[in-house]
Amino acid sequence: MIGFVGGGLAAAKLVEAYRESGGADEITIWSQDPHGPYHRPPLSKKVLRGEAQPEDGLVHSYDWYAENGIDLRLGETISSLDDVKAETIVIATGARPRELEGAIWLRTFDSALGLRKRAEASRTAVVIGGGFIGCEVTASLTHRGVEVTQIVRDTMVFAPLQAPPLSEALHELFREKGVDLRLGASDVPAGADLTVAGIGVVPNVELGADAGLEVRSGIVVDEYFETSKPGVYAIGDVAEFYDPLYRRHRRIEHWSNSAYHGTTLGKILAGEEARYDTVSTFFSEQFGQVFKAFGDTHGHDDTALDGDFRSEAAVLRFLRGGNVVAAVLKGQDEAAESALKDEIRAGAAAV
Ligand SMILES: Cc1cc2nc3c(=O)[nH]c(=O)nc-3n(C[C@H](O)[C@H](O)[C@H](O)COP(=O)(O)OP(=O)(O)OC[C@H]3O[C@@H](n4cnc5c(N)ncnc54)[C@H](O)[C@@H]3O)c2cc1C
Structure with missing residues (x-):
C-alpha cells in the first residue's frame, strides 16, 4: 500500500x-x-x-x-x-x-470564499506583501473596485526574482490601475475595511x-x-x-x-525510469498580464534584456560566466519558450 x-x-x-x-x-x-x-x-x-x-x-x-x-x-x-x-x-x-495579527490570509478553498465574501463588503483594503499572493490579491481586489493600498517591505515587487525591468513595469501598471503601492514600507495604515497578508x-x-x-x-x-x-x-x-x-x-x-x-x-x-530532470517554471498573472520565470537566477553575474515588460513581449536572460541560467519572460509563444528552456538547460550545464 x-x-x-x-x-x-x-x-x-x-x-x-x-x-x-x-x-x-x-x-x-x-x-x-x-x-x-x-x-x-x-x-x-x-x-x-x-x-x-x-x-x-x-x-x-x-x-x-x-x-x-x-x-x-x-x-x-x-x-x-x-x-x-x-x-x-x-x-x-x-x-x-505565515500569519500576521489582524490580517487574513489566502491559501485554502475555504479561505478564498471567506476573502471573496469580505471583498464584496469592502470599499478599501490593505494588502501586505509584494510576492505573487500580495500582487495577485491586490490586482484582483482592484479589479473588483476595491481601493487597495499595497505595503511592500522590499523596494520592488517580486524582489526575489531579481528582475528590476519586470518589477518596474509592474509598479507602473499597478499605479495606472489606481493601486496605492508603497515600496520599502512597513507601516500598515489603520482603518481599511479589509487587511490581507501575503507574506510567504x-x-x-x-x-x-x-x-x-x-x-x-x-x-x-x-x-x-x-x-x-x-x-x-x-x-x-x-x-x-x-x-x-x-x-x-x-x-x-x-x-x-x-x-x-x-x-x-x-x-x-510504478516502476518507470524517471528522476527530477526539468527546467523549473513559475507563472503569475496580474490585471490579465501573465509573466513566467524559468530556471534558477541564483548566482547570476549579468543580465540581458530583449524587449520591454511594459509592452506585450519581453525576455530578461540571467547569465553566469556568459551562460544563460534562467529567464523571466512575457508574451512568448510555445516554440520560443521551449527554445529558451533549451538555452537554459545548455547554459546551466556549461557553468
Ligand atoms: C492563492 C494561491 C495562488 C497561487 N498561484 C500560483 C501561481 O499563479 N503560480 C504558481 O506557480 N503557483 C501558485 N501557487 C502555488 C501552488 O498552488 C502551490 O505551489 C501548490 O499548491 C503546492 O502543492 P502541494 O501539493 O505541494 O501542497 P498543498 O497544495 O499545500 O497541499 C498540501 C495538502 O496537505 C494537507 N496537509 C498538510 N498537513 C497535513 C497533515 N498533517 N495531515 C493530513 N493532511 C495534511 C493540506 O491540508 C493540503 O491539503 C498559488 C498558491 C496559492 C495559495
Whole structure:
C-alpha cells in the first residue's frame, strides 16, 4: 500500500501518473483539508475576481478517485508517520501561510470564499506583501473596485526574482490601475475595511522532522524524491529536492513544480525510469498580464534584456560566466519558450 499524507496538487498528480503507468498498489490519501485536491492558482485570480468557483479547480472529480481505487480521506489530519501503515509513504503536506495579527490570509478553498465574501463588503483594503499572493490579491481586489493600498517591505515587487525591468513595469501598471503601492514600507495604515497578508509560507515539515528525516529548508530528498529514510518520499512545496541541472538542492513553492514532482514520482513508483530532470517554471498573472520565470537566477553575474515588460513581449536572460541560467519572460509563444528552456538547460550545464 502507498499512504499519502496531504491531498494537494502534488498528491493528485502522483496518483494520476501512477495509475496511468500501470501502478496497481492500494492507495490511501489522508488530507486535513475537507475539500479534495484542487488547483490553488485560481483562488487569487478568477475566484477572487468572482469569475469562478473554487470547486471549478478540482484536480479530479471525487468519482475519479473511487473509480481509480483511491481511498481519499478528507478532513483527516495525520500527527505521526507511525500512524501511516503503508510500505511506501509519500509526504505531500505542502505549506501554510505565515500569519500576521489582524490580517487574513489566502491559501485554502475555504479561505478564498471567506476573502471573496469580505471583498464584496469592502470599499478599501490593505494588502501586505509584494510576492505573487500580495500582487495577485491586490490586482484582483482592484479589479473588483476595491481601493487597495499595497505595503511592500522590499523596494520592488517580486524582489526575489531579481528582475528590476519586470518589477518596474509592474509598479507602473499597478499605479495606472489606481493601486496605492508603497515600496520599502512597513507601516500598515489603520482603518481599511479589509487587511490581507501575503507574506510567504512555512513548509509543513513537522511530521518528517518528528520521524527523524533530514530537514533543512524543507524535507530533504534526492532527485528520485526519496528522503533520508528508504521508502519514505516527499514532494511539492514541502520538499527540498536535488536539481541535477544546477547541481544543488532547491525548494520551490509553485504549481508547476508540485505537479512535476507528483507526476515524476508517480512514474518512479510504478516502476518507470524517471528522476527530477526539468527546467523549473513559475507563472503569475496580474490585471490579465501573465509573466513566467524559468530556471534558477541564483548566482547570476549579468543580465540581458530583449524587449520591454511594459509592452506585450519581453525576455530578461540571467547569465553566469556568459551562460544563460534562467529567464523571466512575457508574451512568448510555445516554440520560443521551449527554445529558451533549451538555452537554459545548455547554459546551466556549461557553468
Ligand atoms: C492563492 C494561491 C495562488 C497561487 N498561484 C500560483 C501561481 O499563479 N503560480 C504558481 O506557480 N503557483 C501558485 N501557487 C502555488 C501552488 O498552488 C502551490 O505551489 C501548490 O499548491 C503546492 O502543492 P502541494 O501539493 O505541494 O501542497 P498543498 O497544495 O499545500 O497541499 C498540501 C495538502 O496537505 C494537507 N496537509 C498538510 N498537513 C497535513 C497533515 N498533517 N495531515 C493530513 N493532511 C495534511 C493540506 O491540508 C493540503 O491539503 C498559488 C498558491 C496559492 C495559495
